[in-house]
Amino acid sequence: MFIRAYLRASTEDQFADRAKGMLEQFIQERGHKIASYYRENISGTKLDRPELGRLLRDSHRNDILLVEQIDRLTRLSNTDWMTLKKQIEQHELRIVSLDVPTSWQALSDLEASRNDPITRAVIAAINNMLIDLMAAMSHKDWLSRRLRQKQGIERAQSQGKYRGKQADHQRHQKVLYYRKTKKLSIQETAEATGYSCSQICRIQNLYQKNSLD
Structure with missing residues (x-):
C-alpha cells in the first residue's frame, strides 16, 4: 500500500503545499509514511488535471489517495464527479480525506480484517455516501461563491470602484x-x-x- 497525497490550490496565487504538514502529521500518527506528493494549481471544477492524472497512472491496487478535504479533490459537477470517481475505482484506489473520518479505516487493514463482511459493507456504504455528499456540497459552495463574486464585481463596477485583481x-x-x-x-x-x-x-x-x- 502506497499513500499518495494530492495537494491542490485553485489559483497560481495560492499555496498548494499549505496542507502538507497537516497531512504528514495525520499519517505519521497512524504509523505510515506518504510515498509521494502530487501538487498543482488548478480549479477543482476541471476534470482534466495533469497531476491528478499522473497520480492515477502511478497508483496500484489498494493505494491511498490522500487529501486534506474532499473539496481539494473535487468541486466538479455531479456528472464529472461520477466520471472521476469511476476512474478512481478502476485504479482500485481508496480515498482518505481528513474531513471524512469513515475513510480513515482504509489506513488500517488489520482493523478492517477483524470486521465481518456485513460490517465492512455497511462502513463502505456509509463512507461512499458521505464522500458523494461532500462532493456535491463542494460544487454547491463553488457555485455560491462564484455568484457572490459576480454580484460584488457588478456592484463595484456600478460605483466605479472595480480595478480588477492587483499584482502583489x-x-x-x-x-x-x-x-x-x-x-x-x-x-x-x-x-x-x-x-x-x-x-x-x-x-x-x-x-x-x-x-x-
Whole structure:
C-alpha cells in the first residue's frame, strides 16, 4: 500500500503545499509514511488535471489517495464527479480525506480484517455516501461563491470602484531577489515564496519585458 497525497490550490496565487504538514502529521500518527506528493494549481471544477492524472497512472491496487478535504479533490459537477470517481475505482484506489473520518479505516487493514463482511459493507456504504455528499456540497459552495463574486464585481463596477485583481509587487520583488541576488533555482524560489514553478517563470518574464519597454 502506497499513500499518495494530492495537494491542490485553485489559483497560481495560492499555496498548494499549505496542507502538507497537516497531512504528514495525520499519517505519521497512524504509523505510515506518504510515498509521494502530487501538487498543482488548478480549479477543482476541471476534470482534466495533469497531476491528478499522473497520480492515477502511478497508483496500484489498494493505494491511498490522500487529501486534506474532499473539496481539494473535487468541486466538479455531479456528472464529472461520477466520471472521476469511476476512474478512481478502476485504479482500485481508496480515498482518505481528513474531513471524512469513515475513510480513515482504509489506513488500517488489520482493523478492517477483524470486521465481518456485513460490517465492512455497511462502513463502505456509509463512507461512499458521505464522500458523494461532500462532493456535491463542494460544487454547491463553488457555485455560491462564484455568484457572490459576480454580484460584488457588478456592484463595484456600478460605483466605479472595480480595478480588477492587483499584482502583489512586494512578493514579486522577493522572487526577483531570490533568483537574481541569492541565485536560487526556480524550484528553490518556488518553495521560498509559495509560488509554483510556472508562476516564477511568468514573473521573471514579466519584469524582463518591462525592463526592455
